[in-house]
Structures are given as structure tokens and as C-alpha cells.
Amino acid sequence: MKMQSLPAPQTTAPLLRVDNLSVSFRTDHGPLPALQGVSLGVSPGETLAVVGESGSGKSVLSLALMNLLPPTATMTADHLSFDGRDLASLGQRDKRALRGRDMAMIFQEPATALNPVQRIGDQLVEAILLHDDMPRVRAHTRAVEALAATGIPSPDVRARAYPHQLSGGMRQRALIAMALIHRPRLLIADEPTTALDVTVQAQILDLIRDLAREVGTATIFITHDMGVVAEMADRVAVLYAGRMVEMASAADLFDSPEHPYTLGLLGSMPQLSQRGAPMLPITGTVPDPRHMPPGCHFHTRCPFANGTCETVRPQLRRLGPARLTACHYAPLLETLGART
């Protein structure tokens, strides 16, 4: 799908840039195209939110960028660079050095990302020694400092705890401490707060934002919650069924959401529903990537879909200097002739 590879609009030079990224998995039931023709970039100090429902390819995207895809995956891209360096041309050694030091990731499931039989402090120490040469005691001091920076109470005690002895919020803080220990230039956070209570979520979001701001980290923040997008994002990429269907600055996206899928995500928020009236969720679920409908992948769930949508796939089109949308109707309000 060459035509999807319209380069992502960017104001400053991106730290990370990927063009026309596709990922496919080998499965018993044939190839599963999880991502198709995704192009994006993120600049230092900027937070790019990637939003979409379960199964839209958000985690696959982050694993692909981190070079952590399983062996059953095939990945292709026209271009993938970090700080101007072509990642494809780097050897395994350089890639490994980059990952963990310059590029770090907070995983969706804190429970599985920590070693259950190793103390939190020791796991941090190992993460430090992986990239920095220093005496173990120094590394331990740094580990405790890193925990303290995340606001964990009595960090020296927590460092001696095993993961199961910590609450979900504390485990997530430990993971954040680990991801940020080398002051990464790029942070990929995959739904780091989805499993947490709202008050803890507020603390964690503050933490990620503050630390990222302090260090000038470029952040890719993955979520399915438009509330989190509004709170964190400078720019937003909306992913549906493995494709990017909309990209805009957060201000533009919330000011005038264009893609019907984006509207569906917003309409699913109780806050944006009319009091007393039923909410307006998107009907149905994300289709199986192996059985994608023809035409616009969203047409089976889109309330605007017409005959063209069922046969012709809409390409990403530029709607403004920094806006892309893949919908035959875009710009929606003008096309449908509504007055604002």
C-alpha cells in the first residue's frame, strides 16, 4: 500500500521517524497483517499519543519501534531512523545499546514485565549495569534514587521487596523507574495506567510528564482512553485495524475531530453524551485482520458509510498543514453541509 506512506507532518526534526511501517504475523490460519503503512515521527520533548481500540495494533507498533517483535513477525518499512541514524543499518550490538539506554519502554502489563523472583532493587541494579559500568553499591544507590524520584514511599525498603509485595501502583512506578533510569531520549509507554485507580493514574501521568519534560524526552503514549489523550498529548495518531486513520495536533483533534472512528471514540465517552440519553458507542468490534472488509476498513461500523466506502479504500489526505485523515467524507462538516 504505497499510497498510505504520506510522510507524517512534523514541525521540528523528529527524533524517531518511521515511514510506511507494516507488520505481519505468521499464524496457523494464514498471515495476520497487524499494521499496514503506518508513518509517524516524534520530536524531542513532544508527546505523541497513539489511540485506538483493543486489537487496533497499538502494542504491535510499540514492539516494532523497540525492535522487540517475536520471531513470527515480519516487519517492513521504507525508512526507520533514530536521531538521523538509519536503524536498519545498525548491527545487533548497536541496536541493543540503543534500546534500554536511548529508547525505553513501559509495558502494558507491569505484572509480566517484572521478574517475580528477583527483588525490585536488584532488577534496577541490573538494568543500570547493563549500560553503565560502575560498582554494584553505586548502582544500588542510583536504583533507590530512581525509585524515590517516582514518589514511591520508603524507596530503600521497597527496593528489597519482590514484585508481588507491591501494589499495582507501586509496581508500575518501579517499571517507570526502570524505563527512565538511563534518562532515555525516547520513551514508549504502552497503556501504563489502564489497570490503575484514577488517583494513582493521575500521579503516574504527572510523573511521566514531569520526567519527560525535565529530560526533553520524546514520548509515544499508547492508550484507548480519550481522557488520557487530552491530558498527555501534543499530537495524536488514531489507529484503526492496523492503519492510521487520523493524525492531528491534540488541539485540532479535539477542536474538530474529522474521522468517524475518532468521533466514535469520543461518542463512547459518557462525559460527551447527552445527560439522560444513551451513549453513542461504536457498534460491534474491530474486525479480525485476516478478514478485513474491502473498501474502508471501518465501513462495517461507520454510520456514514455508503456504497463507495464499501469498495474504495480511502487514503490518508492532508486536511491542513499538520492534519491527515483517511475518510471519503473528510472534511466531514463541509461535506455533509452542516453549519457550525
Next chain:
Amino acid sequence: MSLLHLTHLSKDFRLKGSAFGKPLVLRALDDITLTIHKGETLALVGESGCGKSTLGWIVAGLHKATSGQMQVNGQTAQTGKARARQIQIVFQDPFGSLNPTMTVGALITEPILLHDLAPRAAIPARLDSLLSLVGLRPEIGRRYPHELSGGQRQRVALARALAVEPELIVCDEAVSALDVSVQAQIANLLQEIQAKTGVALLFISHGLSLVRHISHRVAVMYLGRIVEEGPTEQVFASPRHPYTRALIAATLEPLPAASRPRMKLTGEVPSPLAPPSGCTFRTRCPQAQAICATDKPPHDAKPHAVACWRSDDLPAFVPTTLTPPARMLAALQLYRAAAARRATEDTLT
């Protein structure tokens, strides 16, 4: 009319002895008094570990209270099968609660047979009407749970609960694990079913926005106690407990510049094994004073009740104002109109 009435209900869990052999007692629920009226939705909110699920499980008859009373329709609550006839429960993870070797049809009709509610010949018709009540096509009845999406599985769990025509369904984080879009689908469905059948709901959730949208009354829990309770709109418009305010302040709104009160809670919920003296919220409460550390605040007896020493001296509450931009509203309006048109064409998932 009151359907369910709990008075001074408490629940202790005895844990394995500590290093010194003394048994540890975890007080999961502390002196809960609560009423659910017929046909209403009462939401139970609070952070993980505050006792929401324990309360729901006791109501559904899956746990026994340590002390206190529970009445259903004015009578001491029955146990076992008789309770299950009146009160059903739907869990967060429908996968874990649905037998994977049974078809959806068998799963839904099992309770009908178990409670002997209909002759065998009437079962297929009953199944079809239950499937349609939860918005599933008839052929889904022949599938197995693993062949369904999370939202569909939750619809099946709901149909199974509805099969015995209960008076109350406990929804224990029943939508929390689902995508926001599917959450909204199920929440709509719950409202629709309530309108059709008059079933009351105990809606346990940590998501405040959804609670505000679908509940009639709300009870806020902290460390095993109800700290505030009242009509949903009143509680959200003028919360009387600092904890409720903190929960509201931490709820994210889907608009960037939404002005929200910047009151952030620090720290985490203390261990229920060693709850703070006096008001258990005092260790995180920005308003705490000396009395909060020494005396448990009593519940006042108002319809919008609160248990807080300082509730009359709190600063004025500034509600979050959410004014969506004109273009967003216009687009949502178009979406709404188009979706409504489609909905009349096709109602089943």
C-alpha cells in the same frame, strides 16, 4: 420501595498467623448501612481494595458477613438457591466465569433448568428472547465462549444472570476490562434492560464518568467504609467528602483544556491490616485536623450522607466545566443522527 437493606454489616477476613502466631484480622467491611430500592441503579465506587467487591459478593451470597443484617424485600435474606433466584452477579472477567465446554445456549439456559423455571419445551423460545434482550443474534447460542469477543461474552454473562428474572444484579466491575466503545455499549444495554424488566443494579466500578452517566444513587467507599452516599447528581455536583472530591478531580475529561480542580491525592490507600485511627482517610486528607486522628466520623442521616468531621467547612467545590468546541459538537451531532438512523435498520450484534 426498598429491595435490599444492609444494616451495620461488617466483614473480617482471618489471615494466616503473623510471625508471632497472632492471627491477623483484616476488616474488609466496617459497619455498612445501605439501601437499594427496587428498579434503581446504585453505584459503588472507590479504589481497588476498598471493599467494593466484598460487599457485592456478600449481597450475592458468595461471602458471609461477619456481623450485621441483610434484608431482601423486608425479610432476612435467604441463602443458596433461593438467594440466587433474587440476586445474580456478573463479574469483570466473563471468561473465567463461563464454562468453556458449554455452548452459549446451554450456559444461558442452565439457570432456568436449575431453578425449574420453565418446561423443557419452552426453553428454546426463552433462549431466543434472552439473547435478543442482550442484543445477540440467535445463532450466537450455538457458539462457545472462546469464539466470542469480550463484549459478547459479557452479554452472555448478563443473559445468564437475567435468565432467573432476578430482582437485583450485582455488576462487579462488569465493564472495566472492556474497550471504552464496548463499555458504552454494555452500559446502554444495562439501562435498556432495566427499563424493560425493572431489575435493580448494584454497579461496582472505579470509573466515575460512567457511574455518573448510568446510576441513580452512588455510594463512595474508602477502606471498608462508606464515606459518602446520595443521589448521583448531587454527589457529583456538590461532593461533601474530601475523598469524593479527590476522585472527581482525578477523573480525566476528554477535552484538553478542561478546567479541573487541581487537588491531587498523594500516597496510596493504607493497608487494611493497619488502618489509621479515627477517620481512615486522614493520612491522605488535605483537610484533616486533630479530631480526625482520634475519633471516627459518624454518618449524618441526610439523604445525601457523609462521614467527615470537616464536611461543613470544606472550601467551595468548583465543578469541572466541560464545554466542547462548536465543531466537535456539530460533528458529534452528525454522528449521532447517522448512528440513530443505522440503529433502526439493524439492532442485533
